Amino acid sequence: MAPSSLSMRDINVLEKMKDPEANPALGVIADSSLPKDPHITDQSLYERVSQKEREVILSMKELETELAKIQTPQTSDYIEPYKACISRLGELIAEHPNYASARNNRAQAIRRLYGDNMLVSNAPALPQALVVEASSKERTDAAETALGDLDKAIQLLSPRSPFAPMSPTAKNTLSLAYTQRAAIYHSTSKYIASSSSQVEAQRREAKWTSLQFEEAASRDFASGGRFGNEIAKSLAVSTNPTAKLCGQMVQEMMRKEYGSVQS
Template sequence: MIASDNAILELIFNPELQGQGLPTPDTQEKDTYATDINPEALKELKQIEQQAIEHANNGQLKDALNILNTCISREPTYAPAYNNRAQVYRLLKDNEAALKDLNSAVEKANGQNWILRQAYTQRAILKKQMGDKDGSLEDFQLGAKHGSPIAREIAVSENPYAKMCNQAVMEVMSREFNFQ
């Protein structure tokens, strides 16, 4: 399949992308963070955040939470810390606090796709767990728009129009190519 075919299928299954072009994940973007934080302070924040991630990976969730609280208190505009703290809150089964942090991450993301795709996808999963089907689908679509392949797959599978379109395409293809 050529690139233009993929683009057409992407627009069929994700009609909200029409006129916006297709999201292309930037492999370098996670290493950068567009901010007014001075470079030395940003380096320190990333180190603090990494410590928190290590603690969380080792099951030391309360320690990870305390470290992320320190990171956020030092720089309340640092969006990646909100994403990570939300994950810790989810593991601690504090969904309300996680949702609040994900809202903050979206708000403070400065339009950066890598932060938005994480926050929207994580928030969609959380909303789905909390029973907010419409809110979840909307966030999966936003996560997909910002380049999350997981969010894209779920948004397509949950979208009733995409399901109908997919069924119609499969019927046409089966007739055309005698698929079984």
């Protein structure tokens, strides 16, 4: 059979089958005239708050620079300084609980300490985690704080409608919050099958299965991609169990109908 060309409509339908979360018509409008944080609209106040945050971020970057210079670093030497940075972010959040960026950065620091599998009991220490051994309560508390921060950041910054404009800063922070939560969910999905969750009982994730964590990770990666994170966008399909199956079916269908296809 001679090769056939696909119409744009065919391509869109096939892409939708491969990625059920995709919607090419749904875009996010960035408007630099809007406040950088929708909940701190006073520019002078925002500058003071963000400056405090930048000072903490600089401290964490300095710690990372030191770690990178040492071939075999004693990571335990950096745990307390990292925890001090988390405490400083906590103080900033206590003063300005609706400042989403600080919550996003505190979650990132917690991930650096405990790793993305902190929701799983008896999970092995991940290479990027500074804390190798931690009590179950310490990990549970860390997971609760990280997930709570990301949930709140997403709630604070999510636009009221799909087409509502956002400031570039808010858009970037929202994409990072979704992507971070997706990373935690994705890592959890890989370890939860052989262990158990140590999420607080009142949280929705407490009774999730490995598949539910995987699906939630894919949804969050897709949202992170929609708000501008290209890495999250590419991970959305590869981590979506339904999309992976659909993708295989689509490729097989196209192979039979049109000949060999490029994935």
